[in-house]
Amino acid sequence: MNLKGMAIALAVISCATTIQGFSMFKGGRCLCIGPLAKAVKIADIETVSVFYPSYRCGKVEVIVTLKAQNRQRCLDPNSKQARLIREMYEKKSLRQQNM
């Protein structure tokens, strides 16, 4: 076998070993997998959380907790309302980081 082929094979295998899904290297899965809401009534909103891409989940997710029965809903992160919320979220986070 030529040296180059072996080097490539080794590199691929060594990368493969990092990806194994042993349950000890945990990360949160994507939370929103159903259909996404475009928007919710602002007055109904109790709290909002924005989640950014991580090792296990490559998406931005916006989760709204509604006042009624503490129900949670997933917002389409690219909808107009979600974009506004994300802007506010990032501003608030920056403010807190600078404090």
Add this chain to the structure above:
Amino acid sequence: MYFEVSERQVLDASDFAFLLENSTSAFDYGENESNFDSPPCAQDFSLNFDKAFQPALYSLLFLLGLLGNGAVAAVLLSQRAALSSTDTFLLHLAVADALLVLTLPLWAVDAAVQWVFGSGLCKVAGALFNINFYAGAFLLACISFDRYLSIVHATQIYRRDPRVRVTLTCIVVWGLCLLFALPDFIFLSASRDQRLNATHCQYNFPQVGRTALRILQLIAGFLLPLLVMAYCYAHILAVLLVSGGQRRLRAIRLVVVVVMAFAVCWTPYHLVVLVDILVELGVLARNCGLESRIDVAKSVTSGMGYIHCCLNPLLYAFVGVKFREQMWRLLMRLGCSDQRGPQRQPSSSRRESSWSETTEASYLGL
């Protein structure tokens, strides 16, 4: 580049006051806003399961694995001068297994609370875990190949110049494992997981090509060693079946048990990973219940895999009569260290025989 926040943060009603005032420009609420419900997945079930299951199993395996593999290492080290090639692999296997179970208490704490040991220990423990996981699989393949050569081909390549060749093989195995662990040192770190709202030891690995690489891992880390073992032991079985010998049946039984143990311990885990990969590829439909069940199944089946570390001493060493004799001798010596009885030196025939049963029996078979 994405915006990054490490802490889970929440916007509350006060933050929306501004939005409420300016919300005259109506949002597009979609078709049927009131019925349209897409609740996020609840992760409590699998997380709560891990919180109870992993610490319990890991502490048990830690004790059993350390005890069993420690005993094997002690016995083999006490006979260092008389070790056959298989015995040397067994010694390395015991060290690999012991080092792997040594990291389990850290993962138990990680599952019960969160990763509290910092990034440095995350890299070291993760790398140690993976090095020894691969070392274990490769050494099992080496043992089967060594037995295959000596029984089927009767070419005892390791016995003519055992020291050098066995040492060289072991260096290659450990070197390969170290190479495989290099990415662990680079990509593992203790980082805050927003979705789990806790710090965990995890990979900061780009998502691209993750699935393809996981399929490769399935092949390199499991199927390859299993195939080598199956091939070698099948040929050994064929030889044992046609040849006579007192302990032939015992040896055949052991061969079957050794391969079965590896397959039974690791197959369920790799099947679950396969299902996980299918979900990731979109072959199976995503749903919260399935994903939560996959997480629980992964936790249980990887636990089964770690049990294999505690089985190795039983399968490879404790079954040998000579091994048990030597262990009692060591324990006796520990028990009454002041009265130095006449200690029998190993007879010259021991030099040629092995401490493990299948190889030992193979001499009778041949």
